[in-house]
Amino acid sequence: MLSAKSEEFLQKVLSYVKFSFDHRAIKDELENHLIDRMQDYEEQGYAEEEAEQMAVRAMGDAQEIGRELNREHNPIIGWLWRTSHFLVVLLIITNLYFVGLPIANAVGDTLMKINPAAGIPKSNIVYNLPVHQKVKLDNTVINFTNLVLEKNGDLNIFYRYYDTSLWGGGWSLGNIGIITDNLGNRYYNGSGSGGGGLVSTCRRTINHFAPNADTLIISYDYFNRQYRVEIPLKKVKENEY
Structure with a gap:
């Protein structure tokens, strides 16, 4: 489990990302990256607390990361994606109900992140x-x-x-x-x-x-x-x- 210091770093990054619907996914990805780096340092012989501090420092500046992520997770694009995602799901349900054709590929990438x-x-x-x-x-x-x-x-x-x-x-x-x-x-x-x-x-x-x-x-x-x-x-x- 990450310390309060690491949590503070993650929250500071997220504070720069305006599209709040992506916060959970961004946080999960950053946490995984942080934990993997911690494990790398621990394998090199550093204690857990020191490894975590080094991993946070190695991540870089929270403001810079947050602003970069905000550019990638643009609110307008995000809303367009959510709307199109809803329409795709609606299309799948419609086809399953009326035609019975499997359209699993349309949601494959999203599901892959949950279950390979x-x-x-x-x-x-x-x-x-x-x-x-x-x-x-x-x-x-x-x-x-x-x-x-x-x-x-x-x-x-x-x-x-x-x-x-x-x-x-x-x-x-x-x-x-x-x-x-x-x-x-x-x-x-x-x-x-x-x-x-x-x-x-x-x-x-x-x-x-x-x-x-x-x-x-x-x-x-x-x-x-x-x-x-x-x-x-x-x-x-x-x-x-």
Whole structure:
């Protein structure tokens, strides 16, 4: 739990954001960023209180951050978004009632922030495996959060990434690396998607994943930046696939 000092910092940032409907989402995102930075400092050996103070200082000036966020969360654009969002939901309800057509993609991005597998029908999921693997490339921290295996053989890799310098010269993460398994299979086919913000939430889908693989391996080695992540997988029964 964050201290009163950190809460004061967050409230000061929010005081500059005029569109109050976005306050909760902004605060959640800033809290996640702050907590992740605290954990980084604690892993370096700093005590919890000192790590929190360092994390707050590293976030930067609350006024500068608040004004930048206020530009991004313009009230006019915000109201237009809320109105269009309401119309989209109304359209979905209308189609479901009169036609019965699924239009899940229209709300997929919103639901993805709550549940990574929200856009995948439960009946198609073999397993949803929580993952807690974090790596760092320069100032960019990548946090792998979930693996979702579907009955059609697609394996979805969900992850978040952010720039620890916050307003520094971070780079966009367009590739998480080479994906293999413990059986020696290398996966090329698939797709990817992601969202913006201080913390980007992304999804990488690979096709025809081997059901008998025990470990997923992600290896990154580009421009002298390297990491390797090995994620143990759940055992899959024949009747589950």
